Amino acid sequence: MARFLHSLRRRRPKRLGAPVGDHGDQRVAVIGLGRFGSSLAHELTRRGWDVLGIDTSTSLVQKHSDALTHSAVADCTDPEVLNQLGVNEFTSAVVGIGNDVEASILVTSNLLEAGVPNIWAKAISRQHGQILKRLGAHHVILPEHDMGERVAHLVTGRMLDFIQFDDDYALVKTVAPDIVTGMPLGQSAVRSKYGVTVVGIKRPGEDFTYATAETVVKHGxxxxxxxxxHAVEAFAELS
Known part of the structure; x- marks a missing residue:
């Protein structure tokens, strides 16, 4: 069994594994504190989640331990380590291990065996992601691929922002093309003509608001x- 090199640290007087507040279980174990895992762990902590950060690197754990609720230096490829840390009692876990594909697969498998109901796993390639999906990981993340694809859309098109979801569905922020300006959205027939739905609108100096059929889009x-x-890509090109 792997030897623990760093004892659990507590930032708040809560029992490790105890639910947070009255808004459901807000506990998460983040395994792997590289750039992706540490950024995720810090943001979850900032949002009030009870975060257990784990890594095999003593220096990484020491670097982030003061900012996290709990931290430990441990090798989670050993299922007994997960049990001793109480990760099997968590409802959510993130495997942020990237370059060590074997360790990523073993840790994900151990979490599945432990019955953790929500597992997010980082993949460094599509092949790696396919293996994690076949293992049974509930969510597979390809941060480098997804970010590269997103930036490509911004660089080559007229989009101000681009987010793609499953099933070839996307959300895009763009300057309104002239073909939809000067009339209510209901009259412009954006949905029937271009296969897209306008859900929000922002005018210079104002906040975003929901769009309705009566909303009149103005130039700019x-x-x-x-x-x-493909539909939102084509629509953005009309700008």
């Missing part, structure tokens, strides 16, 4: 549209 407005990826 920024709009948020949703629809099939």
């Amino acid at each position: 407005d920024v709009i948020v549209v949703t629809g099939k990826t």
Whole structure:
């Protein structure tokens, strides 16, 4: 069994594994405190989650331990380590291990065997992601691929922002094309003509608001549209 090199640290007087507040279980174990895992762990902690950060690197754990609720230096490829840390009692876990594919697969498998109901696992390639999906990981994340694809859309198109979801569905922020300006959205027939739905609108100096069929889009407005990826791409090119 792997030897623990760093004892659990507590930032708040809560029992490790205890639910937080009255808003459901807000506990999460983040395994792997590299750039992705540490950024995720810090943001979850900032949002009030009870975060247990784990890594095999003593220096990484020491670097982030003061900011996290709990931290430990441990090798989670050993299932007994997960049991001793109480990760099997958590409802959510994130495997942030990237370059060591074998360790990523073993840790994900151990979490599944422990019955953790919500497992997010980082993959460094599509092949790695396919293996994690076949193992049974509930959510597979490809941060480098997803970010590269997103930036490519921003660089090559007229989009101000681009987010793609499953089933070839996307959300795009773009400047309103002239074809939808000067009339209520209901009259412009954006959905029937272009296969997209305008869900939000922002005018210079104002906050975003929901769009309705009565909303009149003006020249220079920024709009948020949703629809099939190819449809929102084509619509953004009209700007």
